[in-house]
Amino acid sequence: MNGSVVLLHLAGAVALLLWATRMVRTGVERTYGDQLRQRLRGVIKRPILAIGFGTALAIALQSSTAVTLLVGSFVGSGFVSGIAGLMAVRGAEVGSALVVKILSYDLTILVPICILAGTAIFMTTERRDWRQNGRILVGVGLLILSLEMTGQATEPLRHSQLLPIIVDYLSGDPITAYLLAALITWLFHSSIAGVILLTTFASRGLIHPELGLVMVLGVNLGSSIIAPILTRNAPPETRVVPLGNLLMRGAGSLIVLVLFLTFHPPLGLLGSDPVNQIVNAHILFNIIILLAGIPLSGMVLRATEGLVNLNKPKAQPQPMAAEELSALDPSVLDTPSQALANATREVVRVCETVEIMLQRVMDLYENPDPARIKELAALDDRVDRRHAAIKLYLAKLATGELSDYEALRTQELLGACVKLEQVGDIIVRNMLAHVQKKMDRKLEFTEEGWRELSQFHAFVLANAHLAFNVLVSRDGHTARQLVQEKDRLRDMEKDTSQRHFSRLREGATRSLETSTIHLDTIRDLKQINSLLASMAYPVLEEQGLLRDTRLKVAQS
Structure with a gap:
């Protein structure tokens, strides 16, 4: 199989992964979205509860970015404080990492079960909530199927003559590997997809754990950039949480990268195989940022508020009211x-x-x-x-x-x-x-x-x-x-x-x-x-x- 065909199969598998993740997220939003928002708004006033609910919400929505945007809108509307908002997002990042852990297990038996049950539910009822539940099940089935397809698509790369050259170069240039992973994650708009792609490569022996860990840190950088870009034209108050997350998670990934390259800690503590080492590194990093964020949230919030005020446009004459x-x-x-x-x-x-x-x-x-x-x-x-x-x-x-x-x-x-x-x-x-x-x-x-x-x-x-x-x-x-x-x-x-x-x-x-x-x-x-x-x-x-x-x- 030539390289272009391999890349085509890999692109198709990643596209299915992104589409399945979107199916699950939109199904949850349409069925339970308003209830989840009401519940989140109730618990987010208490930072500790906000962490737990942010974790659960990210698992349900399969996206920490979606939680970041939702929490940012609450902070922008004045419903909750910026501190509680940052804590909820910290929990969401841990929840997103736990999703990767769940998907790292062999769940292939669930593919036919989820697709069959989801299709049956969707086709046999007109009730909106049941149809969306069917949509969620089909999405979960396709998500697991996409992981299997990704593994099959990367199998021919074992015999590639070009890939070892690329891997050797990235191993010798960790900064480029770090930035490349950030770029890919930003293009995917999904840290889950980025880490799963790395674990698939690692499971096939295409990348070694040290390079995988460096690229996991890049994935976290790329994921933290998505929400600030999506809210770049939003009111300053709404941008506080996304930018605060970028400061904490983005800067944290860079600091951890420097520490890792300086001290080269053994990766055996993270697991017995490359997949577990990469996934557990992803979870550990977000837990570290969560723990560091508790005492540092006030300082990060002040810095973020300063940034959005610096970028706030100068007062201009009021435009004609929309009702006119x-x-x-x-x-x-x-x-x-x-x-x-x-x-x-x-x-x-x-x-x-x-x-x-x-x-x-x-x-x-x-x-x-x-x-x-x-x-x-x-x-x-x-x-x-x-x-x-x-x-x-x-x-x-x-x-x-x-x-x-x-x-x-x-x-x-x-x-x-x-x-x-x-x-x-x-x-x-x-x-x-x-x-x-x-x-x-x-x-x-x-x-x-x-x-x-x-x-x-x-x-x-x-x-x-x-x-x-x-x-x-x-x-x-x-x-x-x-x-x-x-x-x-x-x-x-x-x-x-x-x-x-x-x-x-x-x-x-x-x-x-x-x-x-x-x-x-x-x-x-x-x-x-x-x-x-x-x-x-x-x-x-x-x-x-x-x-x-x-x-x-x-x-x-």
Whole structure:
């Protein structure tokens, strides 16, 4: 087998590895993402708990970078301190290293099991969470399969005449090996993929453990660069955690590299074979950075804040407010297709504002703040202004000659805009009133009650994403799924109410104090979900998937 074919097979195996990792991560995010974010936001305020949850979250998402970006957004929003954020990321790096350890075992028997079970689950149900669980299982199966493919692809390299020359050069030039590993990891956007590639080479005897350890340190450098690059245009507060991680992990990898090249410690302590030595070195390095980070976090945080302030652009005249810009161009009203496209763009902006309101209102339940309450109420004013402008625009459009489809689309956009305006009113007039009441009376939910509210809210928020997608794509499958989720939410409401009343019967003091707020919030969220689900009805009706007010039985 010639070199180009070997590289093609290796590239395909690495591509499958990256794709499978993404499948697992997106499956977890779509099914459990909102719950994980709520949970992380709850524990991240305590640095020690933040370390543990960051570790678990990185294992679930198969990516420490994803955790870094998530935690960075929390710090940027002011939900948690920079110290706790840095500690959560330290835990995430250890979790990512543990994933490599798990994958270093022989798991080939799980390939057919995971792919078969995942495919069966995905193909036999319409429930979104079950389908995503199937997606996760298939992703795990493909991930393990990609490791086997990588090993097979590198087997011919044992007989390569060029590879020993490259390895000898890199062994004599550890700085180049270190930087090459960092570059490859940055290109992969995955430290897991980078370390697995090294362990595959080591298992085939293509690289020796000393070179593998040097390149593992390079992998850690490359991984720490990804998040700062992805957040380079974000607000300074959001960049604090990614840059702090780069300072700790990137600088730590360089320091450890210098120490290793100076003292040449024996690698036998890390394991009996090259694979274990490389994997355990990766884990040990991140544990060392975690332990060093505990006392050094304050200093790193101050240095990072200084960096982002130095890079902060000078104050410039404020640009025109976003609400003053509009896609509703009256000059194209004589061209209905363009006018409808403009109206759709404007309704999408309303969707974005309503989504922000729906996200932030639950934050206020947990951390009520008068200034942020006013900011949220101001967003409802923006929704009202856009709603009035869209309604007037579509009314003018309707006076012209429209095709049947254009007339239906006009009514669909108008109906969607009305429902979005109603959602905004529920959030501001009802839910913010509950927030104010909770703040004034200094009430606290029970842990179980807050968890139920958070899960219910996460479910409604996920359905909001579906509704907004349906509005733009008009996809029948997504519309049907949205209406089916409405039935699931009804069952969730019954279960939540029953558990709440059980706590009341047991005489839980905090449940008694917050009972009205708890039940009213559930009712408001259910009403919001019903309004959002109804945005799917025009699509279902047009495609013949709706009978009266209920879904037809699916046709085989």
